Structure formats: structure tokens, C-alpha cells
Amino acid sequence: MAMMLASLNAVALADPRSGTVLSQIELVNPSYISRPEHGQFAYCVNEDLSRPGTVQALRLNGDKLTLHGDPVSSGGEQPCHISLHPYAPFAMVANYGSGTVAVLPINTDGSLEAPSSVVQHRGSGPDARRQTGPHTHQILTDPSGRWVLVCDLGADQVVVYGLDERTGQLHRKSTTRFAPGQGVRHLAFSADGRTAYVACELSSELVKCRFNPRTGALAVDTAISTVDDEYDLHNYPAAVLVSRDGSRVYVTNRGHDSIAVIDANICELIGTRPCGGEWPRDAAISRDGTHIYVANEHSDSVVPFAITSRVPQESDLPRIDFAGATCVVP
Numbered sequence: 001m002a003m004m005l006a007s008l009n010a011v012a013l014a015d016p017r018s019g020t021v022l023s024q025i026e027l028v029n030p031s032y033i034s035r036p037e038h039g040q041f042a043y044c045v046n047e048d049l050s051r052p053g054t055v056q057a058l059r060l061n062g063d064k065l066t067l068h069g070d071p072v073s074s075g076g077e078q079p080c081h082i083s084l085h086p087y088a089p090f091a092m093v094a095n096y097g098s099g100t101v102a103v104l105p106i107n108t109d110g111s112l113e114a115p116s117s118v119v120q121h122r123g124s125g126p127d128a129r130r131q132t133g134p135h136t137h138q139i140l141t142d143p144s145g146r147w148v149l150v151c152d153l154g155a156d157q158v159v160v161y162g163l164d165e166r167t168g169q170l171h172r173k174s175t176t177r178f179a180p181g182q183g184v185r186h187l188a189f190s191a192d193g194r195t196a197y198v199a200c201e202l203s204s205e206l207v208k209c210r211f212n213p214r215t216g217a218l219a220v221d222t223a224i225s226t227v228d229d230e231y232d233l234h235n236y237p238a239a240v241l242v243s244r245d246g247s248r249v250y251v252t253n254r255g256h257d258s259i260a261v262i263d264a265n266i267c268e269l270i271g272t273r274p275c276g277g278e279w280p281r282d283a284a285i286s287r288d289g290t291h292i293y294v295a296n297e298h299s300d301s302v303v304p305f306a307i308t309s310r311v312p313q314e315s316d317l318p319r320i321d322f323a324g325a326t327c328v329v330p
Helices: none
Strands: 003-007 010-015 020-026 041-046 054-061 064-067 079-084 090-095 100-105 117-120 136-141 147-152 157-164 169-177 184-189 195-200 205-212 217-225 236-242 248-254 258-263 268-274 280-285 291-296 301-306 325-329
Touching: 010 064, 020 064, 041 079, 054 079, 079 136, 090 136, 090 147, 100 136, 100 169, 117 169, 136 184, 147 184, 157 184, 157 217, 169 217, 184 236, 195 236, 205 236, 217 268, 248 280, 258 280, 291 325, 301 325
Parallel strands: 236 280, 280 325
Antiparallel strands: 003 010, 003 325, 010 020, 041 054, 054 064, 079 090, 090 100, 100 117, 136 147, 147 157, 157 169, 184 195, 195 205, 205 217, 236 248, 248 258, 258 268, 280 291, 291 301
């Protein structure tokens, strides 16, 4: 199956076996994409810095990618993340610039409606450059689909919402505060939904959290660095992934330009390996669980690595050349 790629100026379909781009559409900063495991539609944000954000529906027809309908409002500015509810027809968007999150109903024909719910976050942090206000960076459900979690980099918090599947309205359940200046960026769940691993962009840490799927309560547990102690330059973690067997957590390091490998059970850094490029902004595990694909934004490439028992290794699969790669979706 073709994988989807996004960059600062295009979305595309690519063949991971040959490393070729099959179909491409130019858009304004479509930096993140989401698509269901099955189906012919996908959705991307348009993170246009000069105007309010939008979301665009896309149609997949074999090896061809086309626009599907007109863009609709993202409910804020600079949308940077989008995900799809696993059981209900909704797209969910995090708007980094305005610190808002929104829910967009999806029609039966795959088109999008205007937001049914928009929530404004509040708060700030100690980083004078990055935390003068709220900056929502990710929105996703827990594995049960009952709860919606939002990572807010600007306010150093993860907010848990309930979603009314009849009305598409978000209702705040709880807020978990992280250490000032950590800069919560993205999180990923264990398969059982009882552990969340949170990548903190500003402190270069991974934070292991306990999550109660029954109550929606998130509690901070252990924090570790995503680079070894000898590295003393700036590093900004980006993507966080959990291996299919649940034994490993992978974090991409921008600055250190590496993949960090963490033992999920004891939350300990096993080691790092070079990411095959510069500024690994995103990564994803292949659907068969055998490879990690890393989107290296500053070196214009998506690089595959074979998953092994310890750290990912170079793969026989080819790299994919794609200018300004910001997102990869197998």
C-alpha cells in the first residue's frame, strides 16, 4: 500500500518499496496528515501563517491523490496536528498559533463540515520565546476512543476531554500539569491504554504517565532524557512511537538528529542511532510493524529503518526523496 507524505508545500502518495513519489498536490503548508486504516479519504491541515487555518479533505484512488471538496476552517490559527476519531465520524485538530482545538464532522461522502466544537486553551510557561500563551500541539483519542487528549506545549499541560458523539462537542474532564518549561509536544499510548509516553520538546525529555481508561485521569510518573548525558547542545524531541509488542518507545531527536530507543517497562534509555538525515520532525511504524519511517525535514527525505530487538538498523528499502518532509503516514 502507498504511504502518505506531507511537507511545507505538498502532500503526496509514495511507494515505500521503490522509493518513488506516485502522486503529489501542492498546498500551503499541509504539515500533517491523518487517514484511517481503511478507506479512500485522508485529511490534512493547511498551516498558512498569513491567514486563519483550514483543513482539506483528500481522495485516494489507487496511486492517485486528489482534492476532495473545499477546505474548511480549522477553528483557529496555524493548525499543526490532525487525527481521526476511531469510531465516530470526526476529525480533530490542534491549532498551535491560537491555542485552540476543534472537532470537524465528517460526512458520509468523506467531505468535512465546519467545526462542531472549538475550545480555547489558556495558560503560559517560563520560556519567553515559545510559551507566552497556549500552543496546542497534538489531539488524539486514547485506545478506547472514550477520551480525547490534547498536548499543550505553551501551557505545559495535557488536557483530557470527553466527546459527545451525537453533537460533536468537547467537554473538559481533567488537566495534568507538567514541570514548567517542559513543553509538552506529542504523546503515544501503550496498547492497553494504561500508559502514555509524552515527548517534551523544550526539556528534551520523555515522560511516562499512568492513564486510567475508566476515569480519564492522567498522572505523571517518570521523566528521562532522550539523549545521553554527554550531549550538551540544544535538542528538541518530536515524534513518539510505541513498538507493536509494547517493549520499546521511539522518540525522534531534532538537533541530536537521532532516534532514541527507550525500554518501555523500566523507562530507561537503551541508546540512540542516527536518523539518516537532519531534523527528524516525524516518524511512523509500518503497518506490519517491521520498519520505522523517519521524515527528515531539513534533508528532504523519508528514511526507513528495520526494527530489531535493540535499536533500529539500516534497511534494504530505499529512502524517499521529498522536499521539506514533515509527516509520514504508512
